[in-house]
Amino acid sequence: MKPHVLREADKVDDALPDTNVRTGTLSAKLNRMPGPKRTEATEQFDELDPQTKRYLGDTDVDAPASRSADLFRNAGPGGRKALDDLAETDRRAADALVEMDDAATQRRFVTAYDSGDVDADELSTAVKRYDDRNAEGTEFADDVIAQTGDDGVDLLSTDVCNSPCHGTIRSVYEYTKQSDGLDDKEAKDLLKAYDEAEDVTTGPGSNGPGEVQEAVNSLDQRDVDGIRDVMRHTQGNEKGYKEIAGETDVANKLLDGDNGIEAGDIEMQRPIRDVDDAPITKSDVDVDVDSELTVRQDARIPRDRVQAPQRRR
Numbered sequence: 153m154k155p156h157v158l159r160e161a162d163k164v165d166d167a168l169p170d171t172n173v174r175t176g177t178l179s180a181k182l183n184r185m186p187g188p189k190r191t192e193a194t195e196q197f198d199e200l201d202p203q204t205k206r207y208l209g210d211t212d213v214d215a216p217a218s219r220s221a222d223l224f225r226n227a228g229p230g231g232r233k234a235l236d237d238l239a240e241t242d243r244r245a246a247d248a249l250v251e252m253d254d255a256a257t258q259r260r261f262v263t264a265y266d267s268g269d270v271d272a273d274e275l276s277t278a279v280k281r282y283d284d285r286n287a288e289g290t291e292f293a294d295d296v297i298a299q300t301g302d303d304g305v306d307l308l309s310t311d312v313c314n315s316p317c318h319g320t321i322r323s324v325y326e327y328t329k330q331s332d333g334l335d336d337k338e339a340k341d342l343l344k345a346y347d348e349a350e351d352v353t354t355g356p357g358s359n360g361p362g363e364v365q366e367a368v369n370s371l372d373q374r375d376v377d378g379i380r381d382v383m384r385h386t387q388g389n390e391k392g393y394k395e396i397a398g399e400t401d402v403a404n405k406l407l408d409g410d411n412g413i414e415a416g417d418i419e420m421q422r423p424i425r426d427v428d429d430a431p432i433t434k435s436d437v438d439v440d441v442d443s444e445l446t447v448r449q450d451a452r453i454p455r456d457r458v459q460a461p462q463r464r465r
Contacts, residue, residue, distance in 0.1 A: 170205065281318070304321070
């Protein structure tokens with residue numbers, strides 16, 4: 153072990169007088185870091201807020217100083233700021249952040265917070281939901297966050313409240329565990345579509361992906377025919393998001409209206425693009441009511457221009 157590495161570990165120990173730093177473990181970790189990263193990581197300990205230093209002395213996290221060094225190596229000063237803020241407001245969330253094993257995912261959480269994509273409450277919710285997942289669910293979330301970037305953190309914090317409340321990622325992931333549900337690719341494509349929600353500012357979907365997934369769950373819970381096919385065939389882009397938002401909005405309004413329509417009367421029809429030889433531009437999905445009434449919700453038509461459904465002759 154190089155003497156200067158031991159000295160840096162001792163500096164961390166001095167900065168955290170109430171924490172069992174385990175300087176041997178920390179020294180071994182620092183020794184594996186490139187010089188500039190090691191210097192940056194150790195400097196963050198001097199900059200920690202007093203309440204964060206107290207938190208590190210109180211937490212049940214194993215080797216909290218070494219875990220914090222990992223966070224500072226992965227995310228730099230932004231990691232320290234995120235830890236400072238969580239240690240002050242939500243220590244369980246602070247635990248979840250420092251215990252995160254995947255470096256890229258941990259960095260995504262910090263970047264989303266540092267850039268303002270999520271606020272402190274949303275970061276707190278997202279890291280705790282991530283921490284609550286089993287190994288398989290964590291791997292799925294890692295993949296989604298890798299594909300969607302910082303917005304994936306927002307998908308974890310966005311509420312889907314069909315009772316109980318979950319994040320959007322978990323709500324979609326639950327369908328992958330069912331025999332007639334979604335495979336991983338279909339679920340990730342759906343979440344990639346949800347990632348485009350911020351570009352939709354009017355009409356169905358403008359309140360975010362959580363509300364859209366609530367609409368999906370509501371139709372599924374009422375056993376509306378074809379809703380899982382709609383989920384399976386959603387394109388992972390803004391057009392796909394607009395389609396599923398519009399189609400589920402129309403179907404739920406029909407069910408909630410005073411018109412005698414029941415769940416068994418409705419069939420969600422899969423996108424025409426998935427029918428052999430159909431032109432790619434025909435990508436709207438119909439809501440077929442009792443084989444007599446079709447509501448066409450094309451994602452390209454503004455909501456206020458969608459005409460009332462007409463009975464077929």
